[in-house]
Amino acid sequence: MQKDSLFNYLLRQGDNSLILGQRIAEWCGHGPVLEEDIALTNTALDYIGQATLWLEYAAKVEGSVKDADHLAFLRDVFDFKNCIITETPNGDYAYTIARQFIYSAYQVELLNVLLNSSDEQIKGIAAKSIKEARYHLKHSRDWVLRMGDGTEESHNRIQKALHDIWAYTGELFEDDDVEIELHAAGIIPLNQSLYANWIEVVKDTLEEATLELPASEYMQSGGRTGKHSEHLGHILSEMQFLQRAYPGSKW
Amino acid sequence: MSKNTWPLWEVFIRSKQGLSHKHVGSLHAADATMAIENARDVYTRRMEGVSIWVVPSEAITASSPDEKELLYDPANDKVYRHPTFYEIPPEVGHM
Numbered sequence: 001m002q003k004d005s006l007f008n009y010l011l012r013q014g015d016n017s018l019i020l021g022q023r024i025a026e027w028c029g030h031g032p033v034l035e036e037d038i039a040l041t042n043t044a045l046d047y048i049g050q051a052t053l054w055l056e057y058a059a060k061v062e063g064s065v066k067d068a069d070h071l072a073f074l075r076d077v078f079d080f081k082n083c084i085i086t087e088t089p090n091g092d093y094a095y096t097i098a099r100q101f102i103y104s105a106y107q108v109e110l111l112n113v114l115l116n117s118s119d120e121q122i123k124g125i126a127a128k129s130i131k132e133a134r135y136h137l138k139h140s141r142d143w144v145l146r147m148g149d150g151t152e153e154s155h156n157r158i159q160k161a162l163h164d165i166w167a168y169t170g171e172l173f174e175d176d177d178v179e180i181e182l183h184a185a186g187i188i189p190l191n192q193s194l195y196a197n198w199i200e201v202v203k204d205t206l207e208e209a210t211l212e213l214p215a216s217e218y219m220q221s222g223g224r225t226g227k228h229s230e231h232l233g234h235i236l237s238e239m240q241f242l243q244r245a246y247p248g249s250k251w
Numbered sequence: 252m253s254k255n256t257w258p259l260w261e262v263f264i265r266s267k268q269g270l271s272h273k274h275v276g277s278l279h280a281a282d283a284t285m286a287i288e289n290a291r292d293v294y295t296r297r298m299e300g301v302s303i304w305v306v307p308s309e310a311i312t313a314s315s316p317d318e319k320e321l322l323y324d325p326a327n328d329k330v331y332r333h334p335t336f337y338e339i340p341p342e343v344g345h346m
Contacts, residue, residue, distance in 0.1 A: 033257075035278055035289035042292055139288060146281070 005181045006119075007062045008081065009188065011071070012178070012224050013125075014054030015082035018072055019232070020103065021047025022239050023090060032093050039139060043100070046132040053125045073243035077226070077233050084223040085168035087232045091161065094147055094154070098161035100140035105201045106172045106194065107133045113189040122187065141205055148209025155210070162206070163214045170219025173198075178224075259308040260286040262293075264300035272304050280305075 025044040031037025055068035065071060085103060090096045111133055114126035147158035173195045175183070182188045206213050222228070242249065257279040263272035275294050280286035286305040295303070314322060326332070 033279065035280065035293055038296075039289070039292040042296060135291075142284065142288065146285075 002181060002185060003061060005178045006187070007058055008178045009182055010054050010058035010061060012081040012083075014051045014058055014068075014071070015080050016086050016103075016107075017047040017054060018051035019080070019082040019235060020086035021045070021051060022235055023086065023088075024096070024100075026090055027096065036093075040096075043132075043136055043139070046129075046136070050125070050129045050132070053128070057121050057125070069243070073240045077228055077236060079226060080228065080232060080236075081224050081226060082228075082232075083168070083171050084220050084229050085165065085172065087223075087229060087235060088165065088168060089231055091164075092157060094157035095161040095164065097140050097143045097147065098158060098165050100136060101144050101205070102162075102165060102169055102202070103172075104133055104137035104140055105198050108137050109194040109197050109201075110189070110191075113194070117188060118186040137201075144205055144211070145209045148206070148211040158209070159211050162211065166214035166216070167218060167220050170216075171221045171223060174221060174224070176224070257281050260290075260305045261308050261311060262286075262290045263304040263306070264290075264294055265302040265304075266300050267298075269300075272302065275299070277308060 021044045024040055024047065027037065027040045028044070029037065031040055051072065052068050055071045059065040059067050059071055085099060088095075088099060108130065111126045111130040114122055115130065117123045117126065144158060147154040149155070173191045175190045175192055179188060179190055183190050203213055220229075258281075259277055260280055260283075261277050262275050264275045265272045278286065278289050278293055280289050283305060287303055290303045290305055294300070
């Protein structure tokens with residue numbers, strides 16, 4: 001039924017933004033320099049804002065869920081539908097930047113198509129979010145270039161980061177019944193259709209940064225259906241603590 | 252990459268209503284591109300501006316505070332430099 005698919009898809013989008021935002025927010029106060037600290041915190045807040053839009057719409061579509069907060073703070077690990085790449089630990093700054101670049105390049109391609117969605121609400125969310133995503137891509141791409149084409153140390157670190165994160169890129173371009181049904185209704189693109197442009201952006205950037213494209217090997221999968229790494233539970237325990245300990249509290 | 256090796260930049264922002272760029276502060280960045288991005292992130296978070304200029308701090312030559320008297324005091328008694336002695340016809344309205 002299309003309503004179930006739409007609800008699921010909205011969760012997938014909202015959870016990607018929510019979990020990545022929560023992850024990046026961990027850098028707040030710990031950034032390598034003041035300027036980057038603020039840049040990352042801005043990015044984290046962009047994602048929380050996007051998550052709010054997606055999850056509010058999800059709650060509306062589902063009907064019986066109270067609101068976005070309910071979805072964010074009262075679901076357990078298996079009910080989260082984010083891709084695993086968004087929950088990976090921040091690692092060093094190179095890893096955070098590599099993840100940001102890989103994900104932003106994907107998100108820009110996705111939102112680009114969602115701008116023409118037949119669903120007005122999704123269209124609106126895409127129009128607002130794509131400006132943020134384009135900046136995230138610009139910012140992280142610049143840093144990939146700086147690190148890749150920088151010192152031996154920075155080059156090695158960003159190369160290792162890309163290698164480590166590569167196994168999480170496959171999942172981004174998977175589709176299941178949810179995407180297939182909504183795609184048929186003209187609401188969304190298939191994720192696999194975004195790959196060609198994405199890999200182009202990644203290849204160009206890595207080449208300019210004197211970095212090697214990691215070889216495709218085993219790919220992780222399962223986040224979109226609730227099968228997560230051991231890291232998501234830890235994120236939730238911190239993010240949801242207040243609502244779990246003091247249900248319904250506001251501040 | 253130590254922060255000590257990044258030069259200082261002065262940041263100028265033009266607000267939506269503003270006609271000119273105004274100095275808002277300074278920041279560290281490795282080059283001009285990074286300085287613009289950092290300025291965007293540090294100084295335009297609350298919709299302060301629609302245009303950014305960055306200038307290497309070392310490119311700015313400042314007047315010396317020690318020369319305050321000889322530079323500025325002579326203007327003190329030159330009230331005639333303010334165009335306040337003209338009679339403006341009422342048709343002109345507010346200027």
